[in-house]
Amino acid sequence: MSETATAPLLATRSLVKRFGSQVVLADVTLEVPRGRVLAIIGKSGTGKSVLLKCLAGVLPHDGGEVLFEGRPLGANAPEASGAESLAAFRRRCSYLFQGNALLDSLTAWENVALPLEQATLLPKAEIRLRVSEALHRLELETDATRYPSQMSGGMQKRLALARALVTRPEIVLFDEPTAGLDPLRRNAVFALIAHAQREFGFTAVVVTHDLPEALASCDHLALLDQGRIRFSGTPAEFAATPDPVVASFRDSPAALARDIAALRAGAALPADLG
Amino acid sequence: MLSALGQSSLRIVSEAGDLARFTVRGFYSAVGSRRLGRRLARSVYEQGVRCVPVILIVGLFTGLVLGLQAYHTLNRFGSSALLGPLVALTLIRELAPVLAALMLVGQAGSALTAELGIQRNSEQIDALETMGIDPFGFLVAPRLLAALIVFPIMTAFFALVGLIGGWLSACILLPLAGNVYWASIDNAVKGADVSECLVKALVFGALTIALCCHNGFNAHRRTGATGARAVSASTTRAVVFSSIGVLAADYLITSLLV
Amino acid sequence: MQPSPVKYTRLDLAVGTFVLAGLAALVFLAVKIGGGALVAVDTTTVRARFTNLGGLAPGASVLISGVAVGQVEKVELDERYAAVATLRVRRDLKLPADTFAAIRSSGLIGDKHIALSPGSEDILLQPGELITDTESAVDLESLISRFAFGGVKDKGDGK
Numbered sequence: 001m002s003e004t005a006t007a008p009l010l011a012t013r014s015l016v017k018r019f020g021s022q023v024v025l026a027d028v029t030l031e032v033p034r035g036r037v038l039a040i041i042g043k044s045g046t047g048k049s050v051l052l053k054c055l056a057g058v059l060p061h062d063g064g065e066v067l068f069e070g071r072p073l074g075a076n077a078p079e080a081s082g083a084e085s086l087a088a089f090r091r092r093c094s095y096l097f098q099g100n101a102l103l104d105s106l107t108a109w110e111n112v113a114l115p116l117e118q119a120t121l122l123p124k125a126e127i128r129l130r131v132s133e134a135l136h137r138l139e140l141e142t143d144a145t146r147y148p149s150q151m152s153g154g155m156q157k158r159l160a161l162a163r164a165l166v167t168r169p170e171i172v173l174f175d176e177p178t179a180g181l182d183p184l185r186r187n188a189v190f191a192l193i194a195h196a197q198r199e200f201g202f203t204a205v206v207v208t209h210d211l212p213e214a215l216a217s218c219d220h221l222a223l224l225d226q227g228r229i230r231f232s233g234t235p236a237e238f239a240a241t242p243d244p245v246v247a248s249f250r251d252s253p254a255a256l257a258r259d260i261a262a263l264r265a266g267a268a269l270p271a272d273l274g
Numbered sequence: 275m276l277s278a279l280g281q282s283s284l285r286i287v288s289e290a291g292d293l294a295r296f297t298v299r300g301f302y303s304a305v306g307s308r309r310l311g312r313r314l315a316r317s318v319y320e321q322g323v324r325c326v327p328v329i330l331i332v333g334l335f336t337g338l339v340l341g342l343q344a345y346h347t348l349n350r351f352g353s354s355a356l357l358g359p360l361v362a363l364t365l366i367r368e369l370a371p372v373l374a375a376l377m378l379v380g381q382a383g384s385a386l387t388a389e390l391g392i393q394r395n396s397e398q399i400d401a402l403e404t405m406g407i408d409p410f411g412f413l414v415a416p417r418l419l420a421a422l423i424v425f426p427i428m429t430a431f432f433a434l435v436g437l438i439g440g441w442l443s444a445c446i447l448l449p450l451a452g453n454v455y456w457a458s459i460d461n462a463v464k465g466a467d468v469s470e471c472l473v474k475a476l477v478f479g480a481l482t483i484a485l486c487c488h489n490g491f492n493a494h495r496r497t498g499a500t501g502a503r504a505v506s507a508s509t510t511r512a513v514v515f516s517s518i519g520v521l522a523a524d525y526l527i528t529s530l531l532v
Numbered sequence: 533m534q535p536s537p538v539k540y541t542r543l544d545l546a547v548g549t550f551v552l553a554g555l556a557a558l559v560f561l562a563v564k565i566g567g568g569a570l571v572a573v574d575t576t577t578v579r580a581r582f583t584n585l586g587g588l589a590p591g592a593s594v595l596i597s598g599v600a601v602g603q604v605e606k607v608e609l610d611e612r613y614a615a616v617a618t619l620r621v622r623r624d625l626k627l628p629a630d631t632f633a634a635i636r637s638s639g640l641i642g643d644k645h646i647a648l649s650p651g652s653e654d655i656l657l658q659p660g661e662l663i664t665d666t667e668s669a670v671d672l673e674s675l676i677s678r679f680a681f682g683g684v685k686d687k688g689d690g691k
Contacts, residue, residue, distance in 0.1 A: 101401035427554025
């Protein structure tokens with residue numbers, strides 16, 4: 001297709017996902033610009049992770065399209081090329097799961113080596129080099145023979161990150177990479193993503209709750225609300241838009257301070273909790 | 275009532291179809307799966323090596339009891355010389371393949387269902403897919419192939435230990451002559467009996483391990499239970515259906531071969 | 533830094549031992565217990581004529597002094613309605629021409645088998661040759677009725 005060169009690397013068009021009668025994604029149209037970091041924010045339970053899984057083809061979608069370089073992707077793509085382009089897509093994409101999804105019967109080293117050994121034809125020496133490089137970058141070289149269950153949550157996260165980056169992907173999908181991390185680690189993860197992104201030039205989609213960090217480190221923001229993209233734009237545009245839903249997100253730290261102050265003054269709890 | 279019957283039979287038939295497709299895909303995906311040998315070795319270890327003690331113990335006691343019961347029954351007719359053939363044929367044609375399969379389901383099958391269920395729950399299977407690794411080739415194929423290696427071997431162990439058990443109870447604890455026991459076994463057991471035994475072991479192995487893999491692999495598709503409950507429900511179901519499957523398949527094979 | 537290979541060699545060792553022991557068990561089961569289906573033993577046939585087979589069927593053992601040397605291959609009737617059993621036995625036996633064949637059973641309700649008693653002649657039985665010096669199956673019912681009606685001393689059910 002001629003639009004391949006100009007098309008965004010990854011995009012969705014009117015994406016619909018239902019679980020039974022529950023509509024999670026009603027109509028999501030989103031573009032992931034090439035070489036940029038896109039943060040998807042939104043309240044818990046609005047389907048951010050589901051959107052990411054549909055993007056990665058882990059979950060089949062019920063309507064609309066996922067486009068990779070302008071071509072439909074996924075198991076339910078209309079033409080037979082769907083499966084084939086999904087395979088091509090997966091060679092160029094990594095996914096960082098919220099729960100890390102490390103293989104618990106393999107050591108740290110084996111986990112990182114796994115995608116190279118199983119899905120590429122790299123020679124053994126090259127694999128060894130790349131794995132030790134990836135472990136070194138994430139300061140895990142002394143833990144190569146430990147199993148994921150013997151590691152702390154932060155180490156597991158770093159290990160999953162090492163596994164995601166070892167294939168030198170063009171797209172990395174991050175599903176809440178900072179969930180359960182302390183603030184320092186959280187900053188470190190965002191710094192790491194931004195740093196690795198500069199180094200390798202991959203395109204990243206980050207699903208996150210951490211608005212300040214996302215604003216500081218991402219090129220684009222998309223706000224998912226009630227199954228639709230409520231806002232999409234740069235951090236500067238995010239700061240300026242008058243949209244009330246965006247505003248409520250943007251101002252939530254200030255709102256918290258306000259509520260606490262009010263609570264101390266003896267007022268009732270705000271009604272719109274959650 | 276009638277529609278419920280129809281629905282459940284429809285469900286059973288489509289589940290059987292799903293299982294068959296799963297099994298074929300599991301075996302087929304072994305083609306081109308990288309470093310399969312190492313995973314196969316691990317599966318043989320888990321299904322085979324780790325289950326040797328239980329197979330030997332159960333086999334020995336089965337033989338002991340068979341020898342004891344058969345001796346007292348046959349002695350009434352003065353035919354205790356037939357004890358060897360009775361023990362050997364019962365063991366080789368029926369008890370060794372069936373009981374070995376049931377023990378392996380209990381020890382290895384349940385474990386692998388739970389393992390796959392947890393891997394499904396913690397998104398490890400999804401992670402394999404996103405890495406471009408076929409989870410069938412990675413997880414299912416080595417276990418299915420291991421079953422084809424392990425089940426005949428375990429059945430042979432079971433049968434041999436059972437024969438020794440029969441000899442212990444009839445010839446050591448009871449006054450049958452040892453050479454009569456072994457010679458009569460040698461005469462009575464034919465090649466066809468041994469091949470029936472091996473056919474059964476292969477069928478039981480493929481059937482039960484496929485059922486266990488299928489249940490664990492699809493733990494997330496279970497309706498009515500999620501998370502840890504889905505894993506436990508899948509494990510229970512895998513063991514129950516495998517046990518029923520072994521006995522039903524045993525009847526079928528016996529009626530076809532004999 | 534790299535995973536230690538020790539763990540795998542230990543696993544491989546265990547698996548290898550298991551598979552080898554298993555193969556040995558399988559071969560033992562198939563060859564020793566299952567009656568040598570895998571090893572081709574050089575065999576030949578002889579035939580034996582009986583007046584009554586008494587339930588002897590193809591597959592029954594052929595024994596000499598209690599040692600298995602072959603099997604009954606088929607049973608048929610000759611032109612005088614006598615039963616002729618074809619026995620497949622080991623070729624290296626070199627049975628004399630005056631070998632005696634008897635149908636016996638192991639125990640009261642045991643399997644029927646053929647017991648061969650080699651004679652003393654120098655001439656050997658040729659392949660396919662007929663043994664006529666035989667003892668047929670003991671007919672239990674007639675034996676019991678003879679016992680009941682007092683004819684038990686007359687053992688003449690022979691040849």
